[in-house]
Amino acid sequence: MTDVAKAAGVSQSTVSMIINNVSGARLARATRARVLAKAVELGYPLVARDVAPRATVQSRKVIGYLVDEISTSPHPVVSMDGARDAAWQHGCTIQLAVTRGNPEQEAAAIEAMQANPGLLGWVYSTIFTRPVRLPEALLSRPTVLLNCHDNSRKLPTVLPGELAGGHTATEHLIAMNHTRIGFINGEPWMEAAQDRFKGYKRALASADLPFDPALVRDGDWMSGTGFDCTISLMQEARPPTAIFCANDLMALGAMEAIKQLGLNVPQDVSVMGYDDQEISRHTHPPLTTMLLPNYAMGFAAVEALIELADAGTAARSPRRILIKADCPLVTRDSVQKR
Incomplete structure (x- = not known):
């Protein structure tokens, strides 16, 4: 589904709505046709997805899906889409609880879900990548961690490949002949920021380009800091010819700052984002970015859970299975060769 979204130039959520024929989704016929054509072209099993699993309501298992937040960012919603679709393919449904990090709400949700005799296991998820202390009550059934990790390192864990993503983004700018990359x-303090920064530095080192601290600014993921940091970077004695922003919102601010300085994107300064949020398709020019594979991560988490449950309790060994989901490059028009 990630591949279809990239090929059709739409979001993963749009692909999910079209593939699953969600009622009430007001999408243009041209968009539907383009997505379905790309899905067929890429070998996506449309027919199989249109047929519900042969499970009765009585026999269908339930997967408990616990997440600390879902309304303040589009990312956890798309992960939930992936988990739901994977569960349905395996004859299961998802039961969701949003705990807002409140231990009492979390405990109440776990207790309520455990009362369901059809409960197969748990997906435990967080809105941003971080270490978690897993409730003991979850360990009696198969459990998979999504976008988080625990100190025991004994549970299957699905994380985004952030370091590789930061490396790929920077490598692309280097391939476009940029050597001064902001x-x-x-x-x-966030793991996503730390890993994207590590990827940036490693790509520079791999290309024998010196790391210059004067080309680095810390923001807060919002467009305002993207704007301010870009103004600051462009005031350097040797300003960058390309700016890699650790998310799309800051990239929007960077593009606006470049325009206010009387410069053009990408002719004067190239801009790279990260996340592939919906708005990145509609900027002027459209934003080159990295796709954060939320849908694929949710799907992979449920697939891992089903495997664990099918293998039985003997499979719950102390060896952790770590799944790093690739963050693919999405090339548009905001990056240009020098």
Whole structure:
């Protein structure tokens, strides 16, 4: 589904709505036709997805899906889409609880879900990548961690390949002959920011380009800091010819700052984003970015859970299965060769 979204130039959520024929989705016929054509071209099993699994309501298992937040960012919603679709393919449904990080709400949700005799296991998810302390009550059934990790390192864990994503983004700018590459990071205490920054530095080192701290700014994921940090970067004695922003919102601010300085994107300064949010398709020019594979991560988490449950309790060994989901490059028009 990630591949179809990239090929058709739409979001993963749009692909999900079209493939699953969601009622009430007001999407243009041209968009539907383009997505379905790309799906067929890429070998996506449309017919299989149109047929519900041969499970009765009585026999269908339930997967408990716990997440700390879902309304303040589009990312956890798309992960939920992936988990739901994977569950349905395996004859299961998802039961969701949003806990807002409240231990009492989390405990109440777990207790309510455990009362369901059809409960197969748990997907435990967080809105941003971080370590978690898993409730003991979850360990009696198969459990998979999504976008988080625990100190025991004993549970299957699905994480985005952020370091590789930061490397790929920077490598693309280097391939476009940029050697002065600015980097506007998110909040540096967050793991996503740390790994994207590591990827940036490793790509520079791989290309024998020196790391220059003067080309790095810490932001807060919002467009305002993208704007301010870009103004600051362009005031350097040797300003960058390309700016890699650690998310799309900061990239929007960067593009606006470049325009206010009387410069053009990408003719004067190339801009790279990260996340592939819906708005990145509609900027002027459209934003080159990295796709954060939320849908694929949710899908992979449920697939791992089903495997664990099918293998039985003997499979719950102390060896962790770590799944790093690739963050593909989405090339548009905001990056140009020098």
